[in-house]
Amino acid sequence: MTDRIPDGLRELLAHAAGEGHAPWRSLLKAGDWLLLLAVGVLVAASYPLLWRGGVADRAIVKRDGQLVTELALNVARKYEVTGAIGTTVIEVQPGRARVLSDPGPRQYCVQQGWLTRVNAVAICAPNHVTLQLTGRSGQNGAYDTLNY
């Protein structure tokens, strides 16, 4: 089988396989290794920082920035908040929460639908009501601050 390969092609293959070349390892210098290590650590760290898991387990309802109630996300229930222009209805189901109805004219917070991620927030500005999810990772203070 090897005999069938033309000489030119064999030479090309041998060249591609690295014949007559320094091994790949020798192409990396000490600083390169250090840099790759540092960058690798940073990249690995970016996953938990940006995709911080943390299952949402509580919904925080606020009116005018003041805490109204905290709802556990393990039982389905509805909660009514009276705000500046009427009543906002919050619906909670296991693992998620949403604004079911709101007297606001544009219904942005209602159309946002179900919130599932930690720190997701629905703001019903006309009624001064906000709904925010929070979770374990946020509660036990794994990070002091997070900036974007």
Add this chain to the structure above:
Amino acid sequence: MVLMTPSTIELTVTEDDYRIARYAAAAIALSVAEAALPSPLPGIKPGLANIIVLVVLARHGWTDAAWVSLLRVVAGSLVIGQFLAPGFFLALAGALCSLGMLSLAQHLPPRYFGPVSASVLAAFAHIGGQLVLARVWLVPHDGVWYLLPLFATAALVFGTINGLVAARLLASPVVPKAEP
């Protein structure tokens, strides 16, 4: 027979121009070939043309590398039909940021840092520039940062591979062996 009046514009073509054009042609060929590769996420590409930029940077300096890189962006997008499309501006932003990074990286002590470091640093500058442009212009929402880990991983992997290939090309003799 075609009759032509002698051209009234004389463009003097220097040896430098030919050299840059040859390198740019290789870079354009690589970026066009790469455009045919399927990508799991728009924007994640090997960036093979950057191998040429790294080789030019090491052999002929930053100015030549900048010419080759920018010619590759403009001519490559013309060939693919992406000229002045969003992808073109993303590529341009990435190329400008990597060139900026390479202008700094070329001052790293050559005793400890090779083309791989330059390649990885440039790859991160590239995604940095692209993501900032995407955030400011194309996707004005902080959701683009959720893609950062993926882009960073791609930059690390492809930056390392491209740097290794460039290092190997630079380590091999400049003039290829003559065919027997």
